[in-house]
Amino acid sequence: MTTWTTVLVGAALCYAAKLAGYLVPAELLERPRVARVSGMLPVALLSALVVVQMLGGPGGYALDARLVALGVAAVALRLRAPFIVVVALAAVTAAVLRQVSP
Amino acid sequence: MSGGPPADGPAVRRAVLRQAVSIGVASGAYGVSFGALAVAAGLDVWQACALSLLMFTGGSQFALVGVLGAGGTGVAAVATSTMLGLRNGLYALQLARLLRPRGPVRAAAAQLTIDESTAVTVAQEEPAVQRLGFWATGAAVFVLWNLATLTGALLGDALGDPRRYGLDAAAGAAFLALLWPRLRAVEARTVAAAAAAVAVVLLPHVPAGVPVLAAALVALVAGVRGGRR
Numbered sequence: 001m002t003t004w005t006t007v008l009v010g011a012a013l014c015y016a017a018k019l020a021g022y023l024v025p026a027e028l029l030e031r032p033r034v035a036r037v038s039g040m041l042p043v044a045l046l047s048a049l050v051v052v053q054m055l056g057g058p059g060g061y062a063l064d065a066r067l068v069a070l071g072v073a074a075v076a077l078r079l080r081a082p083f084i085v086v087v088a089l090a091a092v093t094a095a096v097l098r099q100v101s102p
Numbered sequence: 103m104s105g106g107p108p109a110d111g112p113a114v115r116r117a118v119l120r121q122a123v124s125i126g127v128a129s130g131a132y133g134v135s136f137g138a139l140a141v142a143a144g145l146d147v148w149q150a151c152a153l154s155l156l157m158f159t160g161g162s163q164f165a166l167v168g169v170l171g172a173g174g175t176g177v178a179a180v181a182t183s184t185m186l187g188l189r190n191g192l193y194a195l196q197l198a199r200l201l202r203p204r205g206p207v208r209a210a211a212a213q214l215t216i217d218e219s220t221a222v223t224v225a226q227e228e229p230a231v232q233r234l235g236f237w238a239t240g241a242a243v244f245v246l247w248n249l250a251t252l253t254g255a256l257l258g259d260a261l262g263d264p265r266r267y268g269l270d271a272a273a274g275a276a277f278l279a280l281l282w283p284r285l286r287a288v289e290a291r292t293v294a295a296a297a298a299a300v301a302v303v304l305l306p307h308v309p310a311g312v313p314v315l316a317a318a319l320v321a322l323v324a325g326v327r328g329g330r331r
Contacts, residue, residue, distance in 0.1 A: 001176030007149050010166050010180040011156035014187035018159075018212040021194020022203065029195055037325030041318060042161075042189045043290050044297035045182065046281035048317030049165055051301035052310075053274035056172060060306025069271035070278065077282045084128035090275030091135070094268030 065097035110228035118226065118235045125218050126242025129160070130250040132276065135269045136163055137254020142264045143171030147255040154251035158244065159216050161280055162187040164273050169311040178311025185318055193220040200224070200232050214240025217280070289324065296320045 001009070021029070029035070054066045069090040076086045108114070133154065140150035145167060153163050162183035169179035194215045200223060203211040219240040226232045258264060285291050297317035304313040 001180075003145060003149055003170070003176070006166070006170065006176035006179055007145070007152050008156070009176075010162070010183045011153060013180065013184040014157045014159055014162050014190070015213065017184065017187045017191040018194050018215045019209070021191040021196075021215065022198045022208045022212055024191075026195055026198075029191065033325060035192075036328050037322055038188055038192055040290070040293050040321035040324050041185055043281065043284050043293050044317045044321035044324075045165070045186050045314060046161070046277050046284075047294040047297040048301035048314040049168065049182075049186075049277040050274055050281065051298050052172070052305065052313055053168055053270065053277060055302070056305055056310075065268075066271045066274060069268065070274060073275035073278050077279060082128070083276075083279050084131055086279045087132055087135075087272045087275050091268035091272035094271035095266065096268075098266065098268070 065094040068097055069094040108228075109226070110231045114226075114228075114231055115234060118222065118231055119238055121222060122235065122238035122242045125222065125239055126246040129218060129243045130246035132160065132272075133247040133250025134254035134257065135264070135267075135272045136160065136167075137251040137256075138258030138261065138264045138267075139164070139171070139254075139269050139273060140167045140251075141255045141258035142269075143167040145170070145255075147252070147259070150255040151248065151252055154248045157183070157187075158213055158247070159187050159190055160247070161217075161277070164276060165314070168273065169314070172310035174309060174311030178309070178315060182311060182314050185315075190215050193217075196220065197223060197236065200229065201236055211236070211240075214244060216240070216243065218243050289328065293320055293324045296324075 029038070050070070054070045055061050055063065072093045073086050073090040076089050081089070136154070137150050140153065141147065153166065157163055157166070165186050166179045166183040169182055170176070194212060197211065197215055197220060201211060214236070219236050222235040222239040223232045226235050261267070264270060281294065285294060297320045300317045300320060301313040304316055
């Protein structure tokens with residue numbers, strides 16, 4: 001797929017998912033099995049995305065400043081910091097560590 | 103009703119509007135990093151902006167450019183972003199009952215159905231304030247998220263490697279922050295741990311994008327098996 005195809009097909013499918021909630025009869029999406037799987041999907045995907053984004057690198061893993069940033073983010077979340085503060089703290093942590101030891 | 107102020111009075115309306123604007127500003131700050139990361143992942147400025155205008159759901163957008171940036175295929179990128187976007191359909195189910203949009207209004211409501219607008223809407227008690235919260239938050243985030251994406255994409259071209267600014271870590275922290283409130287139930291924590299384990303094991307051995315797709319199977323298994331109990 002070209003990048004434009006990826007962008008447009010991805011956007012169309014995400015929009016379709018949003019619209020479906022308004023158009024599809026609620027009973028269909030609320031069948032217990034469908035509801036359980038769709039409730040667990042974001043949990044599994046986000047968890048794997050954290051791993052890939054924070055540990056992934058050329059040829060598999062790369063353990064670097066991101067790992068410390070992840071720890072800082074987890075502590076901030078535990079302390080109930082707002083979303084944007086968590087994200088900013090992680091960015092600043094990684095940026096400073098890379099300045100100190102590139 | 104208790105003796106407190108009415109749930110749809112002017113003070114409540116002002117509070118909802120303030121909340122909408124502050125959420126919009128916060129997502130704008132985060133949108134700058136999306137724009138910069140998208141450009142670093144190989145998208146051009148127009149493609150980054152098209153994602154924010156048309157896809158308009160941050161988690162899916164970061165996932166899509168993350169998979170492409172790591173060298174994954176377009177199919178893996180689309181599959182990951184779509185599965186992550188399915189939760190918006192569940193929000194829409196809830197919002198359809200609260201907002202009762204009709205006809206073409208539904209098409210616009212659908213596009214603005216995201217984490218932030220849903221959170222503000224369901225926190226209100228009165229239908230009129232729910233509608234105000236939904237449209238104000240959706241509109242504020244839409245405008246600022248798109249302006250921020252454009253800014254980030256243009257800056258990204260000028261600033262170079264986004265890792266210098268920790269933007270790769272910002273994206274990972276955003277995924278963690280979206281995950282965190284979903285971990286209250288034991289079953290969710292088990293699914294999250296299993297999915298992370300699947301990703302860790304597969305990461306060095308399969309093409310980019312595949313570890314996340316494989317982790318989605320954990321949700322499938324957990325959902326189907328949960329029903330047998």
